[in-house]
Amino acid sequence: MDANEPEEEFGFSRNYFLAKESRGSKKKSAQKISDIDLVDEQELRDSAARIVTKHEKEIISLTNSYKSLYTKWAFELRCGFGLLMYGFGSKKSLIEDFASSALTDYAVIVINGYLQSINLKHVVIAMAEVLWDQLKTKRKTSTGNLCKTKPPFSSQSMEDGLAFLDESQANESDCIVCVVVHNIDGPGLRESQQHLxxxxxxxxxRMVASIDHVNAPLLWDKKMVHTQFNWCWYHVPTFSPYNIEGVFFPLILAYGGTTQNAKTATIVLQSLTPNAQSVFKVLAEYQLSHSDEEGMPINNLYSICRERFLVSSQVTLNSHLTEFKDHELVKTRRHSDGQDCYYIPLSPEALEKLIQEIG
Structure with a gap:
């Protein structure tokens, strides 16, 4: 062994610790993250949208190749299985094309899991109402008389709706409601997997869903996968950008501007019914013309919507308002006289732009 080797090792160690000590004694930087000059989020998204897509023809060809599986997918749904799509890229367009092409015999309800909050109770009640309409139509066709009885889920209870979807007219198995869940692992649904x-x-x-997070299967236990969801897994990478899904997530090094807020709200409103959009427009116009008030009292909102034949009852209006609150389109605060008022948490500029967008 070389006699100088221990001395060399000691010298190396000493130099290492001297360097650490020297670096620690230097003055720390006074710069903060808040000092970074952030770009407007809409400007950043516009720049990203101008990026030229590579291999566009190959992506279209790959997506079209999945169409040969539509018949198989529809057959598996009829047999009682659920379909779970996974793979890199947005699968929104693929699943919607499958639903519009191969599920024309079924009623289809869409859940956008990429939204921040979703009310599953409203989804269940909507599904029960759709199934009730199917059963009434079938009975009318077979007997020639329209069924006039009230649905058994009139209490608007989620449990009643689920019981109706699971047990009512079990012999009429051809009456099916198909649920399409985009991003079942999305932030608005991660705590609702038991209900789903x-x-x-x-x-x-019958359920058709997509996942995008690599750890999404950890949301489910064995019973949920094999008994309740009863998944048939399909690897369908599309390599398509998450254009719609990404709108609802803030970009790094960007701040949300007026234009972006209006754009996000517009996309949410476009997924609602025309009547719901009209109710929202009434609230927006009132807020612009009464900017000095805390918001619009619900009695005033109901009176105007009733006069314009937008709602038929207070219950209908409350369902619209609940949906708005779930999507964070409106909020409530206490008026000076003690009653609750509804307001839209947007600036006047964003609100004007939003009204123009929904026309």
């Missing part, structure tokens, strides 16, 4: 599994297990329900 219960929905998927109903006898009159």
């Amino acid at each position: 599994a219960r929905i998927a297990s109903c006898s009159h329900v």
